[in-house]
Amino acid sequence: MNSTDFIVVRNDLPQGKIIETQLPDGAALPADALLVKVVSFAFTANNITYAVIGEQLKYWNLFPAPQGYGIIPVWGFGEVIASKHPNVAAGETLFGYFPMATHLVIEAADVTKRGLRDAAAHRQEVSPVYNVYSRVSDDPTYAGRQGDYRALMLPLFMLSFMVDDFLAENEFYGARRVMLSSASSKTAFGLAHLLHKRPGVRVVGLTSKGNVDFVKSLGCYDEVVTYDHVTALPQGEPTAYVDMAGNSALRETLHRHLGVQMVHSLRVGLTHRASDADEPVLPGAKPVWFFAPDQIRKRAREWGPGGVDRRFGAAWAELVPHLPDWIRVVERRGVHAVREAYLDTLQGRVPPDQGLILSLAE
CATH class of the missing domain: 3.40.50.720 (NAD(P)-binding Rossmann-like Domain)
Structure with missing residues (x-):
């Protein structure tokens, strides 16, 4: 099986291309690994910031690419299509940090009912928040348009x-x-x-x-x-x-x-x-x-277990009712659509009321 990846030249961001990378099939996955299909992801000006400071803050390390190239990280949804972890089933939906690609292999660790962590060695130099995936299959607030708003804004x-x-x-x-x-x-x-x-x-x-x-x-x-x-x-x-x-x-x-x-x-x-x-x-x-x-780390110490989540959750709940008036979700699929959306965002051509939800799969 191959993954379709969108990669960019690190020091010349307008230059991007599509490549195919080989993936292990389900049977060949290492112990505790998951093969995840990237279903959709949000793309905003913030993703451009990730690319601009990718070297400085190790964002390029998250999803390896050929020498001189990088894969921009994005927030979105993935479906587990094969699992070697006893507590994660195929068919589950995950929300978290994904590559601009069609697939990702996750080395699942610290698995709980609410989430899991990717323990891949190359991902450990960034803040832990970027390696955590929420298990959202049964959470209606991550479904449909609400899920799009979460990917775009959360x-x-x-x-x-x-x-x-x-x-x-x-x-x-x-x-x-x-x-x-x-x-x-x-x-x-x-x-x-x-x-x-x-x-x-x-x-x-x-x-x-x-x-x-x-x-x-x-x-x-x-x-x-x-x-x-x-x-x-x-x-x-x-x-x-x-x-x-x-x-x-x-x-x-x-x-x-x-x-x-x-x-x-x-x-x-x-x-x-x-x-x-x-x-x-x-x-x-x-x-x-x-x-x-x-x-976040400072407040986690000061506010105690769950303190950040509770306060942030209350603030998010107050924001959510405004989002349909402020953001018009636009879905674009396929490699050509993703490349175009990337360049539009890079050049500042996306209208401010528009929220891009993308997928490399046709």
Whole structure:
């Protein structure tokens, strides 16, 4: 049996191609291994961020590819089609981190009623959260359109949730205004939804002219400003900047405009793919990267067993009713459709209200 894989050139992301890789058949699987068919996966600008920082954060290690190439990780659903683990049956549905491929072999470990872990050696250098799969066959909240929304938003909203928690924990570093670049992105508006509930801070969305109407329609930004008007923002208000865009020129413009009133500058995403390797020292707070797994581990210790899940679950439940109004799910199948969707996302051509659910299988 072969898997169809979509691979990209690591240092030239627009260059991608389809390859076939050989898989063991069910009988030849190692002990405790699962052969999983990748049924569908979400693809968003966040997956581009995974690719851009794949070397730095070991994302390329998750799913091996030929030298110089990488397989971009995606969140989605898989069906177990063969199992050598005594407690996992063929036909089960798993939700988790998959390759842009049609199949994956998982070395199942730590199997419980709720989930399991891929113990493959090459996957152990990343945060454990990326190696965990939920067993969701009998969970209606992972079925149908609800499942699509989970694939599109759940991992991104965990990032939003942790940024919100981090800022609140630090009392927003004294900021009375929080600005989010790439305000139309799913991680940004998930964060804006949470921040909007916080007393004492105004939420400002920075976006392109073409996305203004969509960002305003979300109802979770107090103000929406286009990138070409950021220097018109009032300068006297302590401001925290959450950078989803990863645009060095924009970051420099904002820091120089606000000066010492830029009290915190958090780098989260790279939707614009416009970061310079060598950036000048900027006025105001030094820009720092936010890494969600660090905050998750910290809160897991402080909140105790199940504490993160309970709090996140409550926040997710409040978000879910908004998603049908905010996201229009678009399904695309087959190798040509996936390649096109990838390039559209890479070049910023996907409308902000669209959520791509993809499959390499025809």
